[in-house]
Amino acid sequence: xxxxxxxxxxxxxxxxxxxxxxxxxxxxxxxxxxxxxxxxxxxxxxxxxxxxxxxxxxxxxxxxxxxxxxxxxxxxxxxxxxxxxxxxxxxxxxxxxxxxxxxxxxxxxxxxxxxxxxxxxxxxxxxxxxxxxxxxxxxxxxxxxxxxxxxxxxxxxxxxxxxxxxxxxxxxxxxxxxxxxxxxxxxxxxxxxxxxxxxxxxxxxxxxxxxxxxxxxxxxxxxxxxxxxxxxxxxxxxxxxxxxxxxxxxxxxxxxxxxxxxxxxxxxxxxxxxxxxxxxxxxxxxxxxxxxxxxxxxxxxxxxxxxxxxxxxxxxxxxxxxxxxxxxxxxxxxxxxxxxxxxxx
Amino acid sequence: xxxxxxxxxxxxxxxxxxxxxxxxxxxxxxxxxxxxxxxxxxxxxxxxxxxxxxxxxxxxxxxxxxxxxxxxxxxxxxxxxxxxxxxxxxxxxxxxxxxxxxxxxxxxxxxxxxxxxxxxxxxxxxxxxxxxxxxxxxxxxxxxxxxxxxxxxxxxxxxxxxxxxxxxxxxxxxxxxxxxxxxxxxxxxxxxxxxxxxxxxxxxxxxxxxxxxxxxxxxxxxxxxxxxxxxxxxxxxxxxxxxxxxxxxxxxxxxxxxxxxxxxxxxxxxxxxxxxxxxxxxxxxxxxxxxxxxxxxxxxxxxxxxxxxxxxxxxxxxxxxxxxxxxxxxxxxxxxxxxxxxxxx
DNA sequence: TCTTCACCTGAGAGCGCACTCAATCTCAAG
DNA sequence: CTTGAGATTGAGTGCGCTCTCAGGTGAAGA
Numbered sequence: 016x017x018x019x020x021x022x023x024x025x026x027x028x029x030x031x032x033x034x035x036x037x038x039x040x041x042x043x044x045x046x047x048x049x050x051x052x053x054x055x056x057x058x059x060x061x062x063x064x065x066x067x068x069x070x071x072x073x074x075x076x077x078x079x080x081x082x083x084x085x086x087x088x089x090x091x092x093x094x095x096x097x098x099x100x101x102x103x104x105x106x107x108x109x110x111x112x113x114x115x116x117x118x119x120x121x122x123x124x125x126x127x128x129x130x131x132x133x134x135x136x137x138x139x140x141x142x143x144x145x146x147x148x149x150x151x152x153x154x155x156x157x158x159x160x161x162x163x164x165x166x167x168x169x170x171x172x173x174x175x176x177x178x179x180x181x182x183x184x185x186x187x188x189x190x191x192x193x194x195x196x197x198x199x200x201x202x203x204x205x206x207x208x209x210x211x212x213x214x215x216x217x218x219x220x221x222x223x224x225x226x227x228x229x230x231x232x233x234x235x236x237x238x239x240x241x242x243x244x245x246x247x248x249x250x251x252x253x254x255x256x257x258x259x260x261x262x263x264x265x266x267x268x269x270x271x272x273x274x275x276x277x278x279x280x281x282x283x284x285x286x287x288x289x290x291x292x293x294x295x296x297x298x299x300x301x302x303x304x305x306x307x308x309x310x311x312x313x314x315x316x317x318x319x320x321x322x323x324x325x326x327x328x329x330x331x332x333x334x335x336x337x338x339x340x341x342x343x344x345x346x347x348x349x350x351x352x353x354x355x356x357x358x359x360x
Numbered sequence: 361x362x363x364x365x366x367x368x369x370x371x372x373x374x375x376x377x378x379x380x381x382x383x384x385x386x387x388x389x390x391x392x393x394x395x396x397x398x399x400x401x402x403x404x405x406x407x408x409x410x411x412x413x414x415x416x417x418x419x420x421x422x423x424x425x426x427x428x429x430x431x432x433x434x435x436x437x438x439x440x441x442x443x444x445x446x447x448x449x450x451x452x453x454x455x456x457x458x459x460x461x462x463x464x465x466x467x468x469x470x471x472x473x474x475x476x477x478x479x480x481x482x483x484x485x486x487x488x489x490x491x492x493x494x495x496x497x498x499x500x501x502x503x504x505x506x507x508x509x510x511x512x513x514x515x516x517x518x519x520x521x522x523x524x525x526x527x528x529x530x531x532x533x534x535x536x537x538x539x540x541x542x543x544x545x546x547x548x549x550x551x552x553x554x555x556x557x558x559x560x561x562x563x564x565x566x567x568x569x570x571x572x573x574x575x576x577x578x579x580x581x582x583x584x585x586x587x588x589x590x591x592x593x594x595x596x597x598x599x600x601x602x603x604x605x606x607x608x609x610x611x612x613x614x615x616x617x618x619x620x621x622x623x624x625x626x627x628x629x630x631x632x633x634x635x636x637x638x639x640x641x642x643x644x645x646x647x648x649x650x651x652x653x654x655x656x657x658x659x660x661x662x663x664x665x666x667x668x669x670x671x672x673x674x675x676x677x678x679x680x681x682x683x684x685x686x687x688x689x690x691x692x693x694x695x696x697x698x699x700x701x702x703x704x705x
Numbered sequence: 706t707c708t709t710c711a712c713c714t715g716a717g718a719g720c721g722c723a724c725t726c727a728a729t730c731t732c733a734a735g
Numbered sequence: 736c737t738t739g740a741g742a743t744t745g746a747g748t749g750c751g752c753t754c755t756c757a758g759g760t761g762a763a764g765a
Contacts, residue, residue, distance in 0.1 A: 713758100717754100
């Protein structure tokens with residue numbers, strides 16, 4: 016009774032107890048738990064009863080240790096407080112659980128130190144696979160998982176090896192729809208508030224915006240290309256900066272919805288009306304985008320698609336289910352009420 | 361090479377490899393890793409170098425198995441897509457990590473089945489402690505953890521035993537401030553949109569509201585006591601119901617911020633202005649409450665306080681740090697711009 | 706009746722690590 | 736030079752479980 020000072024309580028329930036209580040060997044208990052077909056139904060019933068009676072839970076540490084499979088999937092996101100990620104996590108988790116896996120979440124907050132510890136923890140816990148959905152792997156993560164020891168899923172850019180999948184988001188499609196939509200309404204002066212440009216995907220979104228602008232014969236104005244950080248505060252601050260500029264654009268596109276909501280707030284403070292004085296388009300289409308005032312026109316990147324593709328890609332590597340997942344994530348414009356014809360000024 | 365069909369890759373790095381590479385016994389490696397003071401610095405250096413060279417990670421499954429401590433803290437929340445919880449999770453995680461623990465998240469979505477599987481998973485993974493922050497334990501959870509085998513933290517109501525802590529949220533304080541604030545502004549007709557009433561805390565909040573109303577001589581009107589579900593959609597729907605009623609209140613208090621944001625949206629659709637036509641007060645003070653239009657007056661229940669108290673209470677049970685945590689979580693009104701004098705009608 | 710074979714079951718090994726305990730080593734004092 | 740206390744070290748055990756493999760059972764065929 017060395018390491019059990021609490022004493023007496025739970026009498027260290029393990030597979031042996033179940034075995035003796037059911038009058039079988041531990042091997043049979045193990046087989047029963049793992050649904051091995053060859054177990055005599057009578058014995059299996061006895062085992063299940065014993066498990067029930069004793070309120071036994073298999074120790075997954077031990078299971079993982081011996082089987083080599085932890086049944087854990089890592090999920091690394093950049094910022095859990097950005098509503099997009101909880102939505103993604105929820106979806107990811109339910110699909111994972113459905114397939115017998117659990118998830119270990121890591122939130123990097125764009126902080127290299129946290130990122131490092133995140134990866135380390137995943138490795139230590141021996142996750143069976145990892146989805147890195149940070150929208151911008153600062154090399155670090157990429158390098159850590161480059162060895163290809165465990166299956167990975169990346170977004171936009173990732174290592175090239177057999178056990179890794181890269182999900183490509185078609186930012187251009189949705190952003191183009193947004194720009195076109197604005198152009199059709201008559202906007203010519205369009206600003207863009209990006210995410211942190213060290214993030215690959217933020218950069219890609221901005222690049223897509225610039226290209227789309229050029230495609231319709233508009234010249235992107237450098238001072239209307241602001242860098243945000245994908246947060247509410249960042250969006251508000253960027254808009255403040257924009258407002259201090261001499262000329263004002265007639266429309267603003269944002270790299271994500273949080274930024275757009277921040278912009279909405281800055282505009283409210285400045286007593287500017289949306290969409291009358293300024294049109295606004297977000298990106299992601301988080302649930303709350305439908306609830307802003309006015310409801311936000313935004314580019315939808317389905318976190319449902321993303322989560323599904325990620326889990327399935329991982330499962331594919333793990334169990335070669337050959338359930339070929341879609342690796343191209345589409346985006347499309349959802350028109351709500353933050354866009355309108357520019358008012359003559 | 362039986363169970364390693366991937367072959368060749370990582371040569372099954374374990375403590376033995378490190379030991380032989382460093383020319384010491386595995387015991388010394390173990391001691392080094394665990395920072396046992398008595399290890400000869402020279403040997404320790406050799407060990408660390410070997411660890412570095414071999415890129416070795418201790419297997420936490422094995423560590424947990426033998427030591428009996430998983431260094432895992434469970435965190436069960438009701439709904440990860442409600443922004444309050446990500447904020448709570450982030451705080452909880454960073455404090456936990458700071459103290460050498462990791463967290464396992466479970467989101468119940470108010471679904472008994474998910475709840476059951478959540479608990480089961482926590483138990484199977486042998487978490488060292490669990491914080492149940494669902495604001496409404498439907499007995500189920502309570503019962504599951506009632507045995508007192510592992511330390512737990514509950515909110516509002518929990519089992520009574522040595523290894524369990526119950527955090528009491530002082531809903532009344534903040535709600536009272538809200539009601540008073542409304543009363544001072546001249547409101548007499550105040551509605552309340554609750555959370556799902558099967559949730560203990562939702563019920564408590566509503567009860568507090570009713571009491572506060574009575575305390576200032578107002579009679580709560582039954583038809584103005586609506587049940588929501590703590591979501592955006594629920595808030596919007598409840599407000600729709602309220603709008604269909606013959607008489608309209610002049611102010612609405614909500615059981616959480618998501619509900620309030622839903623209400624805001626319903627009001628926008630109905631072309632009613634806030635706060636001119638109707639005053640509105642939320643609850644929680646999630647970050648985005650500052651960003652609604654107009655910015656939401658709300659009762660702050662600090663998720664920072666909550667997370668801190670929860671982790672510390674758990675650590676206290678685990679390591680008897682006797683870092684006595686505050687068990688009373690205060691709430692207070694944050695006045696922003698959704699409240700004003702009722703307009704004469 | 707005896708062998709063959711398919712089918713189950715249980716004994717036992719060992720997953721990677723922490724921890725105990727006895728062995729070894731160091732060094733000062735006798 | 737010997738001895739003992741104290742400091743380090745390494746062999747070995749076992750955490751709870753899965754999986755292999757050999758042994759045992761019973762039905763079918765010779």
